[in-house]
Amino acid sequence: MEKKVCIAMVPCPGHGHLIPFVEFAKRFLLHNNNNGVFFHVTILVPTQGSPSSSTIAILNALPSNMDFTFLPSITMDQLHNPPTHPIPRMKLIVQLSLPSLRKALTSLTSRTTLVALVSHFFSIDSLLLAQEFNIFSCVLYSAGATSLCFSLSFPMLDKESDNNSNDEFLDLTKPVKVSGCSVSFQVKDLPDLIHFPRSSEVYKSYLDVCKALSLVDVVILNSFNSLEGDTIGSIQKEKTAPFVCPIGPIIQTESGNEANKLECVRWLENQPPKSVLYICFGSGGTISHEQLNEIAHGLELSGHRFLWVLRPPSKISESGYLIVTKNDDPLEYLPSGFLNRTKGQGLVVPSWAPQIEILAHGSTGAFLSHCGWSSAMESIIHGVPIIALPLFAEQRMNATLFTDLLKVALRPEQGDADENGIVTRDQVVKVIKRIMESDEGLEVRKRTRELSDAAFLAIKHNGSSYMALSSLAQKWRLKSIA
Ligand code: UDP
DSSP, rough: OEEEEEEEEEOOSSSSHHHHHHHHHHHHHHHHHHTTTTEEEEEEEEOOOSSSSSHHOOOOOOOOOOOOOOOOOOOTTTTSOSSSSSHHHHHHHHHHHHHHHHHHHHHHHHHHEEEEEEEEEEGGGGGGGHTTTTTTEEEEEEEEEHHHHHHOOOHHHHHHHHHTOOGGGGGGOOBBBTOSSOOOOOGGSSOGGGGGGGTHHHHHHHHHHHHHHHHHHEEEOOOOOHHHHHHHHHHOOOTTTTTEEOOOOOOSSSSSSSHHHHHHHHHHHOOOTOEEEEEEOOOOOOHHHHHHHHHHHHHHHHHEEEEEEEOOOOOOTTHHHHHHOOOOOGGGSSOOHHHHHTTTTTTESOOOHHHHHHHSSTTEEEEEEOOOHHHHHHHHHHHHEEEEEOSSTTHHHHIIIIIHHHHHOOOTTTTTOOSSSOHHHHHHHHHHHHHHHSHHHHHHHHHHHHHHHHHHHHSSSSHHEEEHHHHHHHHHHHHOOO
């Protein structure tokens, strides 16, 4: 019997990182298995401790041309002095998983024709094995071309600040022109990992990953030409850059997590068209208690309808990704009497909401978002304009792209925050009124709808993303017969 042509994928630990892998694989298989070549995808999941129930739920629902294996869990004993920051920690887990990954790949090659290993940006160390197995090394990059451009340029920017003998990358005082990017960035808007001291583990891990990125064969990008065509083009022109495949936008078609689904959809059914501001900071983003207060007062004062996904506050904006605080009711952190006063105006749901269904609903008029890449793609696809309140990672770069260049988002006027790092209630009211009531808001909505149309064209038969996916499949197909 002919062997299956197999793609192995190595996501990062954590279910938020798994979703884009599953969605990409489904799209790829649907695209190609309709073209007469039967690929199979195996997801090899590095773990530390038991996988979460949401990870298991996602993996158990895979279609028959996909399967998965949990790599043996890395124990705390193996992690001497485990890094507290998620990035060096994930990197270490992947490094310690390499022997079991090698075993899994050996087993796959005995049963299938293995042609490619696709890793997450932060699982990039797994691609050391691609060379060993003589297969394509690929990264599924979870943000856009603008961020990719920065990641590819970062080793050079770091070297420059090394030549200037700066201790911190932050010592760069002028706006940074990232080679190939269509917009310039303030240093504060660059990915937060570079704001760590250059001698820190976090900074070094990020630098290592960026250096490794330029050596991979293919970067698969969840973006599309009408969104970031110039930047994509400029990376593709670079002789030393990897082959870049813009196959996006790829988003979930329905929320896998049922939490609060019925309540949200029922509530939206009773609201006028485009009247609701949806507020959510991704799968784990958190805001401080003070910021939570300012948003609450701002919402109330604006008089606009809202649907707010609320998490317990924290001073660490990524804390929701690391710690799941059970029995901590987020509603208790709202200003006293807020829920009563806003009864007819808004709905607050704890921790999780069916974002896809909310963005697709006709009552939703705008999205106050942390500008995580998936959230932004989902908003654009559904033609919902964004209020940008970025928190961490590359989100400030995304916010700059969406406001300054693409004009699908508005940002509070005096930057993101006051001198204490807080966006005040007055700024919240102003930006809500700008997006919901003003001509400027209408323009942003119109532009978002145009980009939504362009997104559908890109993924349609013979669209730019469709063609990029075909060229990727062709590469992998040729490898299988080489
Ligand atoms: N999401 C959701 N409901 C929530 C919060 C998040 O469905 O209450 C989904 C959202 O639709 C998106 C993903 O989680 O697909 C968040 O990804 P993004 O890249 O925006 O942010 P991250 O979680 O990586 O910070």
